[in-house]
Amino acid sequence: MKKIKNPRLKVIKTWCREILQGIEYLHNLKPHPIIHRDIKCDNIFINSNKGEIRIGDLGLATCMSHAYADSVLGTPEFMAPEMYEEVYGPSVDVYSFGMCVLEMVTNQTPYRECANPAQIYRKVINGIKPEALELIINEDVKAFILECLKPKDERPTATELLKHK
Numbered sequence: 001m002k003k004i005k006n007p008r009l010k011v012i013k014t015w016c017r018e019i020l021q022g023i024e025y026l027h028n029l030k031p032h033p034i035i036h037r038d039i040k041c042d043n044i045f046i047n048s049n050k051g052e053i054r055i056g057d058l059g060l061a062t063c064m065s066h067a068y069a070d071s072v073l074g075t076p077e078f079m080a081p082e083m084y085e086e087v088y089g090p091s092v093d094v095y096s097f098g099m100c101v102l103e104m105v106t107n108q109t110p111y112r113e114c115a116n117p118a119q120i121y122r123k124v125i126n127g128i129k130p131e132a133l134e135l136i137i138n139e140d141v142k143a144f145i146l147e148c149l150k151p152k153d154e155r156p157t158a159t160e161l162l163k164h165k
Helices: 009-027 091-106 117-125 131-135 139-148 158-162
Strands: 044-047 052-055
Touching: 009 044, 009 052, 009 091, 009 158, 091 131, 091 139, 091 158, 131 139, 139 158
Parallel strands: none
Antiparallel strands: 044 052
């Protein structure tokens, strides 16, 4: 994102597809899925020569040996509300992915209007979306991001998002 300031929508779609394939892979590992817990643009690496995408920094990743994970970890701007409640599953990565798409499309970090993590926390817990969403003109892109930011019980899986138009 630092090299390509305003990528075309076609390029962003290609990146999204590959990122979702990586998330899908982690979430479908047997016998226990892996939750990354820190999906953000800074942890997604693009080899511009080959166009390959890698999801990096698995330092906060956890193996889902239980029905849910129970620790607060991650980057506040990209954390799903349920992470703050300390009871969550793989869908937190989909929420974070949605925030990444928001950053890719707007070239702004989500919740940049907030002065500190406490303000971000209050907005996320109260369901207040980042102001950067208002910068998106393409309604299909905005709707896709909002799908990723739905409440955990309504949020689609990476596999379901890969089928999205």
